[in-house]
Amino acid sequence: MREADIQINRVDWIAVSIYFALVIIGWFNIYAAVYDSQVEKSIFDLSINSGIQLVWIGTALVLITIIMVADSRFFENLSLVIYLVFLVLLVLTPFVGKEVNGQILSIGFGNFRIQPGEFAKFATALALAKVMERPTFDLSKKNYQLIAFGVLLLPMVLIILQPDTGTAMVYFAFFLMFYREGLPSYYFIFGFGFVAVTLLALGVANNLFLVAGIVGIVLILIFLGKRTWQRIVAFSLIGLGVIVYIYSIDFVVSKLPPHQQNRIMVLFNPNLDPLGVGWNVTQSKIAIGSGGLFGKGYLEGTQTKFDFVPEQHTDFIFCTLGEEFGWMGSLVVISLFVGLLYRLVIMAERQKTRFTRIYGYCVVSILLFHFMINIAMTIGLFPVVGIPLPFFSYGGSSLWSFTVLLFIFIKMDSSRATQLGRLG
Template identity: 75%
Template structure:
C-alpha cells in the first residue's frame, strides 16, 4: 500500500462528517435568521449573511486542504512562532483595530472583519502543547504550573485591553486540559469554591446573610474538628477571607461598565428589565419555548422573522434552531456536538505523543466551553458575554479559527504512527 493511501485511511472521517453536518445546519439557520419573506432573497445572495457565510465556508475548505497537505511536523515546529505572532496582533489590536460596541477587537479588510483573539486560541493551544511535551514537564511542580499559566494569561491580559471579557473567558477552558494532564485537584476545589461564593455574593442582595452563614459554618467546623489553636485560627481566617472576598467582589462589580453590571443583574433577576437589558434573553427564551416539540417549520419562525432577538445570526443562533425545529431539532444538534466531543476525547486518548494529546484536549476544552456557555446564554443560565456557537454562528473569524483548531488535530491524529516513531 502506498504511503499516501495509508495516510488517507488514517484520517478520522467520522469527525469530518460531524463537522460538515454542523457547518451546513448552521448555514441554513443563518439564512433563516436573516430571511425576509417580502424580499425573497436567495440563500446564495452574497449581499446577506448567508451568502457571506458561504464565502467563509468555501475559504474554510481551502484552509482544510492546506492543513491536510502540510507536513504534520510544521505545527509543532512553528507553534511558538505562531503564538508570538498572535500575541503581537493582540497587542496592536486596541490601537489599530476597528471599534464596535465599545471594543477594538477586529481588523477590517474590505467588507470583512477578522478577530485576532479568535485565532490566538489555536496558537495558544499549540504553545501549551509544545511547552508540555517535554519529558521533564510536571504539573505537580509549581514552576511548571506557572509556566503553563503564563502561556494562558498573556493573551487573556492583551484581550482585556480591547476590552473583550467574553473572549478572554474562553481561555479559562484550558484548565480542563490541565486537569487531564495532572494539575493538582485542590486548585480546582478552591476555584469551584470561589465560583460558588461569587454566585452567592452576586445573587444575594444582602451580604449579611453570607456573613451569618459563614460564621455558622466556621463554628460547625471548629466543633467537629480537633480543638487545637492552629485549627481554630485556620477556620476563623478562612471565614474572614470568604467574608472579605464577598464584599470586595461587590466593589469590583460596581466598577464594571454599566452594560456588564446589567447583564449580571439580569442573570439573577430575569424580570428586572424585560424591555431593556433583559430583552435579548427574554426574547430568546420566548423563541425557543414557542418552538415546542417539532418547531414551527423552516423559515416560519415569527420571533425570527420580525427580528425580536438581536444578534440572532451570531450569538443567539441557537434560538432560531429552537423556534423553527423545536425540541427535537435542538436535541439533534446537541447530540451532534456531544458526539463530536466524545469522538475527540477518544482521539486524544489514543495519542502516544504528548504534544498531540495535549493539543487534542485543548481543542476539546475550547469547543466544550463555547458549546456550553453559548447555549446556557440563550436560555438565561449565563450572562450574555458574546460567545459564538462553534461551526454554527455567523462569522468568518469564528468559523476559520474553529476549523483550523479542529483540523490541525485531525492532521496530527492521522500521523500518530509517525509521531510514535519519532518518540522512539
C-alpha cells in the first residue's frame, strides 16, 4: 500500500488535468457540431454523436483505471508482444475489415469496431522504446538505424495498404524521437530538401521553397564530404537524383487515388474547385474567420448549424471551436495542447530509464504531429488527410488510442522511483 501511495503522489496531475480539460471541451464542441435547434436533443442523447462520445469517454476512464493499477513493468515486458499483435491485426484488416469510402480501416463484431491503425501508434512506440533501450544502441550507426527504421516501417506500410495515408504519415513524427536519441542531423536536412524538391516538382511551390531546397542541398553537400572531389561526386549524384525525381513525380502522383491528388492541388490553389474538392477547407476557413475575437457564442455558429463543413465533428472539429468561441477560445485550446506537450517533455527528461524516456518522446512526437497537422488542415495550410485532433475529435478508436498512449507514459512516470530502485 505504501508503494502504491507513493506512486499516486507521483502522478503528474498537471498532465492529467489538461487531458480531462481537452476531453470535456472536445465533448461540448462535438455536441455543438451536431446540434439542431429544430430538434434540440440533449447532449446526453445516445442517438447523436455527443451521447455516443460520452460512452467512449466513460470507457476511456475504465482504460485509465486499468493502466494506473497495473504494474508499469507490464507494458515494458510485453511491448514487443503488443507490437506483434497489432501487426497481425493490420495484416487482417484488409481481409476482414469493413470498407468505408474506399478504405478498410476497422475490424470488429457488429457495432463494436476498432481501427488497428490508431492503436498501432502506441504499440510502435512501445516496440521502439524496447528495441532502443540498450545502452549500446547507437542511432549514429547504420545497423542500428536499419533496426529502428524497420520497426517503424512495418506498421506504416501495412497502414498505407489499407489505404490510410493520413495515419501512415503520423509515423514520420517518430523521427523527432530519433533525433533526441542521436540520429544524425543530416537525415532532417535531407528530409527538408526532399519536401522542398517535391513541392517544386509538383509546380506548386513558391520562391520560399526554392530557397529552402537550395539551402538544403548545400547543407547536404557540406555533410557528405570534406574533400573537393567528394563534393563534386555528391553534387552530381544529387543533381541526377533531382532530375529523375522531377520526371518521376508526375507518375507517382498519378498513382494516388483521385481524391488525394485533388487535395494536394487544392491546398495550393483553393479556387481550383471551391464547390467540390476545395469546399471543406474553404468553408472551414470561413467558419473560423467568422468567429472573430470572441466568437458567435456556444451553439450559435451558422456555419456549424447549417452543416456547411462536412465531418465537422471529427477532422474539422477545430472550426467549430473557432466559429463559436473565436480567437480567444482557439487560443485557450491551443495553449492547453502546448502546455500538455511542454509538460510531457519535462516528464520525459526526468525519467530514470532509457525505455521510459524514449516512449515519452514518442508520445510527444505523435501528439505534436496530430495537433499541428489537424489545425493546419482546417486553416488551409496542409492537405486534408483525415487526421483527428487528439482528445477532441469524435471517435472511439481515436479517443481510446490517445488515452492509452498518454496514460501508459503517465503511469511509467509515476513509477520512476521504483525504476530507479530496479536500476540500483
